[in-house]
Amino acid sequence: MLANRLLQFLLLYFLAIGGLLAMKYLLGLSDYVIPGVAAMATAFTEMAAIYLGDLLDSLRVALLGHALSLLLAAGVGILASRSTALGSLIRAAAYTVQTYPIVAVAPIIFILLGDGLASRLLITILVCYFPLLLTTISVLTEPVADIEHFFISTGRNRWSLQVAIRLYENMGKLITVVAGSATLAMVGTIVAEFVAADAGIGFSIRKALYQSDLAHILVALFLVGIWTSIYLGVLETAGALIEKKWRNPAGGG
Amino acid sequence: MATFWHSSVALLVALLGPFSLFSPSFATAADEQIAYRLKWLINASTAGDVVAEAEGLFAAEGLQVAILPGGPERDAIREVELGRAHFGVASADQVIRGLAKGAPIVVVAQLFQVNPLNWIYRPEQTTISSGDDLRGKVIGVTYGGNDETILRTLLQRHHIGEEEVQLFSVRHDYTPFYQKKVDLWPLYRNAQGVIIGEKLRAAGEAFAFFNPDQAGVRFVANSVITSAKLLAEKPELVQRFTTALRRGWQLAMAPEHAERTAELIHRFDRETPLPLIREQLALTRELVAHPSPADIGRIDLVAWQETEAIMLEQKQIDRPVDIATALHPLAE
Numbered sequence: 001m002l003a004n005r006l007l008q009f010l011l012l013y014f015l016a017i018g019g020l021l022a023m024k025y026l027l028g029l030s031d032y033v034i035p036g037v038a039a040m041a042t043a044f045t046e047m048a049a050i051y052l053g054d055l056l057d058s059l060r061v062a063l064l065g066h067a068l069s070l071l072l073a074a075g076v077g078i079l080a081s082r083s084t085a086l087g088s089l090i091r092a093a094a095y096t097v098q099t100y101p102i103v104a105v106a107p108i109i110f111i112l113l114g115d116g117l118a119s120r121l122l123i124t125i126l127v128c129y130f131p132l133l134l135t136t137i138s139v140l141t142e143p144v145a146d147i148e149h150f151f152i153s154t155g156r157n158r159w160s161l162q163v164a165i166r167l168y169e170n171m172g173k174l175i176t177v178v179a180g181s182a183t184l185a186m187v188g189t190i191v192a193e194f195v196a197a198d199a200g201i202g203f204s205i206r207k208a209l210y211q212s213d214l215a216h217i218l219v220a221l222f223l224v225g226i227w228t229s230i231y232l233g234v235l236e237t238a239g240a241l242i243e244k245k246w247r248n249p250a251g252g253g
Numbered sequence: 254m255a256t257f258w259h260s261s262v263a264l265l266v267a268l269l270g271p272f273s274l275f276s277p278s279f280a281t282a283a284d285e286q287i288a289y290r291l292k293w294l295i296n297a298s299t300a301g302d303v304v305a306e307a308e309g310l311f312a313a314e315g316l317q318v319a320i321l322p323g324g325p326e327r328d329a330i331r332e333v334e335l336g337r338a339h340f341g342v343a344s345a346d347q348v349i350r351g352l353a354k355g356a357p358i359v360v361v362a363q364l365f366q367v368n369p370l371n372w373i374y375r376p377e378q379t380t381i382s383s384g385d386d387l388r389g390k391v392i393g394v395t396y397g398g399n400d401e402t403i404l405r406t407l408l409q410r411h412h413i414g415e416e417e418v419q420l421f422s423v424r425h426d427y428t429p430f431y432q433k434k435v436d437l438w439p440l441y442r443n444a445q446g447v448i449i450g451e452k453l454r455a456a457g458e459a460f461a462f463f464n465p466d467q468a469g470v471r472f473v474a475n476s477v478i479t480s481a482k483l484l485a486e487k488p489e490l491v492q493r494f495t496t497a498l499r500r501g502w503q504l505a506m507a508p509e510h511a512e513r514t515a516e517l518i519h520r521f522d523r524e525t526p527l528p529l530i531r532e533q534l535a536l537t538r539e540l541v542a543h544p545s546p547a548d549i550g551r552i553d554l555v556a557w558q559e560t561e562a563i564m565l566e567q568k569q570i571d572r573p574v575d576i577a578t579a580l581h582p583l584a585e
Contacts, residue, residue, distance in 0.1 A: 027335075029334060029335070030334060030351070030355035030356040030357065031354035031355050032330060032331070032334070032350070032354035032356035033330075033331050033334050033335065033356070035354075039354075103425065106424075107425075107428055110426070110428055110429075111428055111432075115429065195424055195425070197422065198396070198421075198422035203396070203422070206396070206397065207396045207397030208397065209325070209326075209397070210395065210396070210397030210398050211350065211397050211569075212328055212330070212331070212347060212350060212351070
């Protein structure tokens with residue numbers, strides 16, 4: 001799975017680079033519009049190590065933000081699923097906040113939390129938390145009629161049992177959303193660094209954009225893509241293992 | 254391919270004309286259709302462009318011009334090279350960086366004779382009488398922006414090490430400056446300078462501006478560019494555009510036309526109250542019609558050469574571009 005993800009990314013990345021280069025040479029464009037192979041190679045050798053450091057800085061925030069988002073989404077989702085009124089209110093809040101552009105919310109966040117790690121983290125959580133929350137609420141409020149009917153009819157239905165049944169029956173869906181939200185965590189971190197930070201890969205991309213340096217941007221995108229593919233691959237592999245173990249706890253067939 | 258793009262632009266201008274920022278009221282069917290990409294949104298810094306269109310000065314030269322607002326993701330040099338715009342506005346550092354990478358562009362007019370980039374500060378908290386006073390201060394800087402290049406040049410010329418100042422990465426909102434976490438904050442004196450100044454005034458706070466130009470760093474700001482190909486193939490078109498634009502700026506900067514210019518800008522810049530636009534225009538006049546209205550559009554070769562020297566010094570470009578060869582002042 002991991003190797004597949006990496007190969008798929010490399011294929012797509014180099015196809016895109018090939019497309020850009022084809023456009024450059026067909027239209028006779030300067031290195032300012034689209035850098036040539038030599039300029040790209042120079043940018044890679046000059047910037048890869050620097051950007052790798054920036055990427056690691058971003059990863060720290062993305063991983064932490066993703067983990068916190070998962071915990072929050074699970075906690076709030078379970079709470080919301082207990083009460084229809086609370087669930088409805090949380091869903092309404094989730095939809096509303098999701099429509100707000102982060103650049104508009106960012107000044108409020110910076111006033112409240114300052115310019116450090118906390119602001120970057122909160123923006124990351126804001127971007128990747130809501131899809132997770134909505135999925136959790138959706139899973140936990142959707143009855144698994146066939147199984148729950150048995151426990152209801154035998155008078156053994158409890159809330160905790162109901163949560164367990166619904167999580168178990170929707171494990172595949174949850175794993176897909178958790179893995180997918182990993183990319184959102186990375187997007188959130190980069191957005192946060194883009195709007196206000198002095199560190200991280202998003203900040204480096206912003207600097208390169210100011211200088212119209214597409215070669216540097218391509219190096220940064222390469223590293224972000226590699227990391228995202230690795231992280232996705234690891235999550236998917238872990239998800240597949242967990243699902244397998246969950247469905248077959250004895251390990252037998 | 255460029256012909257294809259130019260045809261596409263003509264089609265775009267024709268289709269979007271009624272929906273674009275400007276519905277040219279003076280244009281005729283025989284007019285040549287031109288796309289003109291600004292560097293930023295419509296505000297006082299684009300006064301001459303707005304006036305040239307609204308007062309029919311482009312039309313008088315047989316041009317139907319679609320003025321396209323710019324923004325952080327818009328790059329006039331790229332659009333001109335791709336043939337998506339005939340003319341554009343770019344800052345000098347963008348132009349020099351573009352030339353260093355082989356972009357086939359030329360400069361046909363210089364909009365600002367004095368760079369509007371300043372740093373705002375509170376005199377009660379910070380004293381700045383020369384570049385030396387930057388030592389020990391918390392200074393806002395847009396990393397990668399031309400203010401970073403200017404600031405680093407200032408520090409270097411005043412023998413101030415980076416460890417002797419604290420650089421603060423600035424963003425779109427001014428909260429850290431309002432919260433007094435930053436001593437000096439970069440802005441355009443004639444645009445944000447007026448708006449932020451008004452807020453500080455309302456809060457009863459005194460403010461002042463540090464102008465790097467007065468500290469000896471001359472760095473050219475916005476200029477009008479076109480492609481070398483268009484200049485070579487249609488010099489009369491470039492001439493007509495430049496003439497209309499220069500007349501637009503002359504009219505926009507004329508004190509007797511100030512009210513009309515402010516109203517025209519206000520149609521597009523609704524967020525800025527009219528009194529502030531008037532103030533912005535007065536300041537823009539000092540930067541554009543400098544030292545006199547006859548200098549509007551003048552290309553200042555010495556300032557361009559100094560800008561190139563600074564960029565070389567700061568390693569923003571890896572080789573000289575001989576900027577004089579890309580400057581094409583067109584006599585009216």
